[in-house]
Amino acid sequence: MSSLPSKMKGVIIEKTGGTEVLQYKTDLPVPSPGDGQVLVKNDYVGINYIDTYFRTGLYPAPKYPYILGREAEGTVVKAGSGELYGLKEGDKVLMLSEGTYAEYTAANAAKAVKVKEGLEAKVGAAALLQGLTALTLIREAHPVKKGDWVLVHAAAGGTGLWLVQLLKAVGANVIGTASTQEKVDLAKKAGAEHMINYSHEDVKSKVMELTKDAGCIAVFDGVGKTTFDLSLDCLARKGSMVSFGNASGAVPPVTIGRLSAKNARLMRPTLFNYIVTREEFEHYVEELMDFVTKDKLDVRIHDTYALSDVARAHNDLEGRKTTGKLLLDPSK
Ligand code: NDP
Known part of the structure; x- marks a missing residue:
């Protein structure tokens, strides 16, 4: 895709602490997909409790500055090299990846799957992790x-x-x-x-x-x-x-x-130690999607927050004010 921007919106932390350490930026570099990676333009980003652990320091971040986030739904806009499990530009995908509190994420293709026909984008983003x-x-x-x-x-x-x-x-x-x-x-x-x-x-x-x-x-x-x-x-x-x-x-x-x-x-x-191999990941994604569609599970979305409003989302989650899933919309 020739029209990729060089800068993007995203949320980083440079140190651990309360929600005041969450920095919303509009000039982060758009990452390049490396070996075994695809670049995904995120439609919806799932918020998980683990994001708060990296923010507070309960779990150590691998580096600083660090883009939070562990999952998203979006579109592959650029393919990297190596084994990509059949993923290509234009595919709608669900993925587990670091660095999803952003417009674009260079995601590990081994932990990404094509979205099933008919699955709503928000539902997919809310379902995976x-x-x-x-x-x-x-x-x-x-x-x-x-x-x-x-x-x-x-x-x-x-x-x-x-x-x-x-x-x-x-x-x-x-x-x-x-x-x-x-x-x-x-x-x-x-x-x-x-x-x-x-x-x-x-x-x-x-x-x-x-x-x-x-x-x-x-x-x-x-x-x-x-x-x-x-x-x-x-x-x-x-x-x-x-x-x-x-x-x-x-x-x-x-x-x-x-x-x-x-x-x-x-x-x-x-979770991550139950889905180490591609086979394990695919097996459980398949079974989960079967439950969602055949058993008609209700994927409850508490709210969708603008990326710039991420501090409120963390406060709501940690303040026990939420039920079901919290999402971020990276376009806002
Ligand atoms: P939740 O939506 O479940 O939010 C946390 C809930 O925990 C609150 O709404 C609240 O419900 C309850 N709670 C009780 N005491 C507290 C407290 N002191 N502070 C905050 N909340 C409290 O979050 P998630 O579904 O995102 O995560 C739930 C748990 O599952 C987390 O511990 C998370 O780390 C874990 N998890 C683990 C994974 C793994 O791989 N091991 C993967 C995914 C999640 P109430 O008011 O009803 O008590």
Whole structure:
């Protein structure tokens, strides 16, 4: 494509901190696609909690200045060299890539796929990272079976709503937690038959009442620090405690002997280690898209923010004001 600009809009950080370190720029260089990469003009960029970890320094950025972002939907505008998995100029793609808080991203073709016919751009951008996370968690972190009792924290959040819908689709009994009545109603509508508003209900006693004192065979906990002990308390004997995030802060070191009380499994998985190979990535994308289309999953978009309004988006996410997915529109 001959008409590519040399400068683009984007959001960088030069140091870690609060939302004040997010810098909206209009003169960042448009990257060149290298070996195994395609240059993508982003239509919609997914916001994920992990972006806040890089901003605060909980996870170290590989370099500074650093463009945040991990996923987007857009159009291939230039092909790099090497293995591109059949991607070419003009293809609409969904991708997992660093540096997506920008108009253009040089993305690893191995983690990009063509958008399925009929899939709305916003839905695709909202689906990939959180949907794949939820899917790999219920398939591999704890392979959930029909009839299993499962506890999901932050059930009305982005990843939470995916977990709830996928768990319902595989026939699990879902117990969710949330902080407000609005969130409780939303997660119930998505398929969490039993919701606990932890602002005024005791989670452990409610879980034990529902499971007739057995507890849940799996707990999916993306809240982290504040819920870890509670999650272990809610676990069934021989259950899987799946700690997959740090929304409330990192879980402090755990003494392994604590697991013997229930012969529990403890896991700390990340999506990226379930989709290392192209085959793994394609397998889960295919399965996720099947769920979205055949099971008619509702991909809830909380709001679409202008790139220049990224600080408000991070504040809303960290302030627990959101339900479902937050997107950025890089053209604004
Ligand atoms: P969410 O949309 O779920 O937002 C976070 C939610 O966590 C809030 O809405 C809130 O729900 C709950 N929460 C409870 N305590 C706090 C707190 N102290 N501060 C902020 N939020 C709190 O975000 P995401 O779906 O983007 O991410 C959810 C979790 O999943 C994160 O920990 C993230 O890191 C993790 N994750 C992990 C991945 C992996 O590969 N391991 C991949 C993707 C996400 P409520 O008010 O109802 O309590």
